[in-house]
Each structure stands twice: as C-alpha cells, then as structure tokens.
Amino acid sequence: MASLITCPHCGVRPKEEFTVRGDALPQRPASHAPDEAWHAYVYLRDNVKGVIFEHWHHVGGCRRFLVVERDNVSHAVLSVTDAALFRRPDVPGEDAQASAGKGLA
Secondary structure (H helix, E strand, O other): OOOEEEEOOOEEEEHHHOEEEEEOOOOOOOOOOOHHHHHHHHHOOOOOOOEEEEEEEOOOOOOOEEEEEEEOOOOOEEEEEEOOOOOOOOOOOOOOOOOOOOEOO
C-alpha cells in the first residue's frame, strides 16, 4: 500500500510526488556572521530519534515547499504545513514561536 501525504493545497497525494529537502529547523546565519556560525549551520546537525521537521517539495503537484512533521522511527506523518506559514516550535535555547495552522496527514 502506498503511503499518502496530505498536501495543504492539493489534498491527499502519494508520497512519490514529493522530494525530501532536509531538516527544517536550522536557522540560516546572517551574511556577516562569523565563520563558526556558518560551519555549524552547514555541517553540524543533531541526528534525533523521534519527531522531526523536514522541508519537502511537492514536485508532482503544486510545486510548493512544505514542512512535514514526521516520526523518523515509525515514519508516521503527524502534520503538513506550507513552508511560508511554518513557525518553528519551541526549541531549547531559542526564542519560542507559536506553531502555524497545520494540515494533518
């Protein structure tokens, strides 16, 4: 059985229409940031087990970028949000921001 993803623009679609673009949580440093900040942004990532946020691109549909909240153990999709509306969840050590409305998968 094919896995299905609920695109907030196109509705329920097969996962094969999407490409995964990577972790959605790292914040890009300012252009004048020190080299250490850029090194950390590009190369240093946590490899967490459990719920993660990823950028996905709906290449076979609306071509929008989405943020998919997914459990990387069970591969269950918990929510899908248009990337333009995504607000970072509470991350330790960073300012808290409220989550945007989510299209559940």
